[in-house]
Amino acid sequence: MADQHNVVAEHRLSLQERLGSDMVLTEASEMLRYCRDWHGDVTSAAVAVLRPRSTAEVAAAVTACRVLGLSIVPQGGNTGLVLGGIPDAPERQVILSLERLNRIRTIDADDFSAVVEAGCILSELKDAIADKGMFFPLALGAQGSCRIGGNVSTNAGGINVLRYGMTRELVLGLEVVLADGTIFEGLSTLRKDNRGIDLKQLFIGAEGTLGIITAVSIKLTPYPDHVATALLALASLDDAITLYRRARRDCCDLMSAFEFMPPLAFDLAREAMPDLPIPIAGDYPAYVLMEISGSGLIDVNDLMERFLEGVMTDGLVVDGTIASSQAQARSLWLIREGMNEGQAKRGSHMRSDVSVPLSKLASFVSDAEAAISQALPDCISVSYGHVGDGNVHLNVLPPTDLLGEARDQVIYKAKTVLNEVVDLYQGSISAEHGIGRLKRADFESRLPDTRRKLLAAVKHAVDPHLLFNPGCQLNLNGIS
Template sequence: MPIATAELHCFLSDLLGNGGVIDAPSEFPRYTNDWAGDKRGDPWMVARPSTTEQVAEIVTFCHRHQIPMVAQGGHSGLVGGAQPDPEHRELLISLERLNKIRAIDPINFSMSVDSGCILQNVKDAAEETDCYFPLALGAQGSCQIGGNVSTNAGGLNVLRYGMMRQLVLGLEVVLPDGRIWNGMQALHKDNRGYDLKQLFIGAEGTLGIVTGAMLKLVPRPQTSRTALIAVPDIGSVLALYAQARRSCCDLLSAFELIPRVCMELAFEAAPDLPDPLGDAHPIYVLLEVSASGPVDIDAMIEHLFETGAEKGHVLDGVLASSETQAAQLWQIRESMLEGQQMRGEHLRTDISLPISALTAFCEAAHQAMLQRSPETQVLMYGHIGDGNLHFNLLPPATLGLEAKKALLHELEEVLFELVDTHHGSISAEHGIGRVKQAPYLAGLSLVEHELLEGIKRLIDPGEIMNAGRILPRHA
C-alpha cells in the first residue's frame, strides 16, 4: 500500500538512529553524483544501515509497501547503476556504514567482510596477515566490496587472478522480500548443485543487496617488478604479450597498453610526473611481474627485453629500480584518466575482444572514427592481457555540449557495431546499468532475454530492487 514520506522517515529513524537517515536535499549530491560527476536523479531519502539485520528490516518494509530501492556502495560506477532514478522516487540504501572486516583466515586464505568495506582497507588488512587480495582498481580508495561484487569488478590484475567472480567464495544477500540468504561459505571447492552466489555477482543489485562477502586471498607477493616498454605498433604489443606469457610463466600480473597520446594526458593532469624514456614513442606497454617465492624476476624481464628487441617488437624500455619509480610508472596509468576528465565531455567505453582480434578491430575502429569525424581524438588503452580495451573518444573542442553528445552517441553506435562484428562485448568491467541498457538489449538473443527476464521475475516480481538497471522497468 502507498506510504507517506513522514511514515517512512519515522520507521527509518526508529530503526537506524541518529545519522541513519538523510532527507535534506542539500546532502544528496554525495549520493547522486558518480566519479565522473554525472547525476541522474535525487532519492526519496537515504537510509544508512550498519548491520545486515537492519538492511533486511528496511527491505522487508519496502517490500510490504512496494517502495522502490536502489542500493549503493562507493558510488564510483560509470553506468548509472547505483544512482537514483530521475523518473521514479526511490529509497537509496547506502552500505557505507556496513564496513566491518569480520574475520581473516590466513591458513584457508579467506577473509569475511561487510559489503561496505572499502577495497583498500580490505587489501591492507589482508597484507597484515601476509596475504594478498588481488583486486586492484584506480578507485580502490573509495569503492566498496559490495559494489565490486555487484559489478563483477576487474581491474589491473585480471590477467593473473581473474575478475571478482574468481575472488568470491561466498556471499550474504538480502533478497527483495527481506529474507537473508546466508551463503558465506569459505570452501575453495563446493560442487553441490547450482552456484547461487554467481547469480548476484555482476547483477548490479537487481536481484538482492549484497551485505557480506567471503573473499579468496592469495599469498602476498614478496617481489614485484614493473617495466615500461616502448613498442612500434599494436601487432608488436600482442606479439610481446604472447612472449611475456611464456617468458614470465604465470607470474605476469598486469600487461597494459598505453599510447603516447594518453601519456601526454597524464602529464597534463600531473605535470610533476617524469617522462620515463628519453624519446617519445607511439605506444607503450606497462607490465608487472610478481612472485611470492625466490624467483629471479629480473632475469625473466631482461630475457623478454632481449627477445623482443631481436624481433623488432621492443624499441626501448625501463625496468623500475625502486618502489618509488614503479609507483611513478603506475601513476601515469591513473593520471591519464584524470587528464581525460579535464578535457570535458568525452566517450568512455570498456569493450572486450578476443585478444587475437585486437589488431584487426583497432585498425577498423580507427578508420571508422576517422571517416566520420576526423577531428575526434581516439584514446585507446587498456588491459591487453585480458582483451579489455578502453576505446575512448575526445570530440572536437569547437563543438557545443549538445553537439558533442550527439556526435559521441553516433560514434558509439558505430563502435559497438564493430565490437559485435569482431565477436566482442560492449562491457568488460563497468557493467550495464542504465547507460548501456539499449545496446545491451539489442545484442541479446530471444532465449537470453527470456532467461534474464525469468530470473528477475522469480526473485523480484514487484520490480522494487534497482529496477530499470540492466533490464527495462515494466511498471
C-alpha cells in the first residue's frame, strides 16, 4: 500500500509540473464533488482532477496522462445516472473535467447554428440562444447542471425527442481531442456533407471512451413563442397510446412533448414540494402531460382547444386542464419533476431507463409491473416516461424500513426481473442514460459476438492504449 501511495504521489507531482497547479486538483476535499455520483450513492477517488481551460490544454493533459500511464475519465456536469463519469480504478485514473471550457464561440441566427464549448451548462446555453431569438430543443431535468459535452457523449434524450430527436440529431459537428493528443477538427455547420463516413457519429453516445469532446456545433430552430401545455386524465395507459396516435395526426409535428404518469405521481411530487398545486383529481388510472409549440403565425392555443374538445367529446380524455400562463405551465411540469424528487426522498431505489416499441408500451408496463409485484410484493412500482419514443422509466421503491444490504438485494432483484421483461419485448435496457459502469454487465450479457467485435475494433483503432474511460460500456480484456 505504501508503494502504491508513493506512486500516486509521484503522478500528482508530475501532473502539476507538466500542466501547472492551476489545472490540477489533488486534495481529497477539493476532488470529492467530482468523485461522487449525481445521487450520492457512490463515492470514488482519483489520482487527480484536471480542469483545462482550452482545447490545447485538454490535448496537453491527454499527452501527459498517456506518458504517465494514467487513464482518463472525462466528466461534464457529473449528472449521469450510470456511473459513466466516476473512476473505478482510483489509483490509475484521473478525472478530466470540462467545466472550464464554457464559452459560446458563435451564435449564427442566419445559419440556425451555434458553436459552443463542451463545458457550457445546458440551461445557460439555451438562455443565450433564446436571447438571439433561437431555440435549442434539448430539455432535461438536470439542464441547470448538465453540460453540452456530456449531453453529446451520452446522446441524451429528454422530453422533446418525439419532435426533435435525440442529441445525435441536433449535432452538426464536433471538435475532439484524440488519444495521441491530436485534435479532430470537425466543427462544420453544414447540413449536407456526404464526403464519406460521418466521423462525428463515432463520438456521440460513446461516453468518452473514444476521445474527449471539447466543442460542438449545434442545430438551432426558431424560438417557439407560443406554447400550449395540458395535463390530462385518462381511463387507462392504453387510452394514452390511442391519444398519442390521434395527437400525432391532429397536431402533426407541432407536438413537442407527450409524457405519461401514474396517479402516484401527485403524491410523490407533493412529498417533495408540499405547496405544489395539483389542478385536477389524482385518482384516475393514467395521466398525460402534453405540449404543443410553434412560432410565427401558428395559433397553438386554438389547436390545443380544438384537439381536446374532440377527444373529450369522444370520451378518450375524462378530465384535464390547460395552462393559462407560463407560470401555470411551469407548475404542471413541476409535477413531473417533483415526482422524481419524491422518489429520492423515499431512499435508494431501482431506477430504470428502458425502451420498447411504442405500440407495445402499455402492455409492457402492465407485464413488467405484474412481474415485479409477483417477485417483490412489498415494493411499489412507479412507471412514467415518454410515450412518443417508447421510453419508460419504471422505478421500484422498496419498503422504507428495509435498509442496508437487504435493500440492495431487493433493488438488484427488481432490475433483474425488469430486464427479463424488456428482453421478452425485444427492447433496450438503456433508452437515453447510456451504459456507463452501472449497466455494463447487463449490456455485455446481451451483446452478440459480431457487435462486440465491431465495438472492440473501433475502440482499439481510435484508442489503442485504452486511455479513455476504461471500464465504461465494455470490458475489452481478451478482446482484440
